[in-house]
Amino acid sequence: MGMESVPAAPRFPICASAVLAEGRHIKVKLRFEGRREECLLVRYRGQAYGYVNRCVHMPRPLDCEKDLVFDATGRYLRCSMHGIVYAPDTGASVSALCEGERLRAVALYEEDGVVGIADFRVSAVTGAVRGAPPA
Numbered sequence: 001m002g003m004e005s006v007p008a009a010p011r012f013p014i015c016a017s018a019v020l021a022e023g024r025h026i027k028v029k030l031r032f033e034g035r036r037e038e039c040l041l042v043r044y045r046g047q048a049y050g051y052v053n054r055c056v057h058m059p060r061p062l063d064c065e066k067d068l069v070f071d072a073t074g075r076y077l078r079c080s081m082h083g084i085v086y087a088p089d090t091g092a093s094v095s096a097l098c099e100g101e102r103l104r105a106v107a108l109y110e111e112d113g114v115v116g117i118a119d120f121r122v123s124a125v126t127g128a129v130r131g132a133p134p135a
């Protein structure tokens with residue numbers, strides 16, 4: 001009896017690791033659970049994280065009012081609509097508003113100098129990569 005092999009999620013390379021620099025974000029359009037969504041990729045303390053770009057407070061992208069995702073300190077992600085701040089590594093709101101509610105995480109991989117998406121809920125990356133050429 002062999003071990004059952006766990007299938008790996010399909011991989012969608014997004015950009016070179018260096019493009020997703022510390023404290024920066026890029027955006028891609030994708031199909032997530034069959035719906036069109038936008039995904040934010042951010043780097044925080046060296047690690048790449050992905051989130052569906054929709055605030056937990058109202059269905060608005062975090063950068064809906066300003067072309068910013070990190071706050072001025074670089075320690076939090078911030079929705080520009082009403083200012084909820086999120087921990088970049090968990091996606092959880094650390095504001096009184098919607099405290100503890102989380103952005104939906106999108107699983108990433110980083111290997112051989114490339115950052116990409118590897119999440120079973122993602123069936124396609126459909127849109128231009130903002131701020132990054134395709135890997």
Ligand code: FES
Nearest residue numbers: 055057079081082
């Ligand atoms: S819509 Fe994001 S804080 Fe209100």
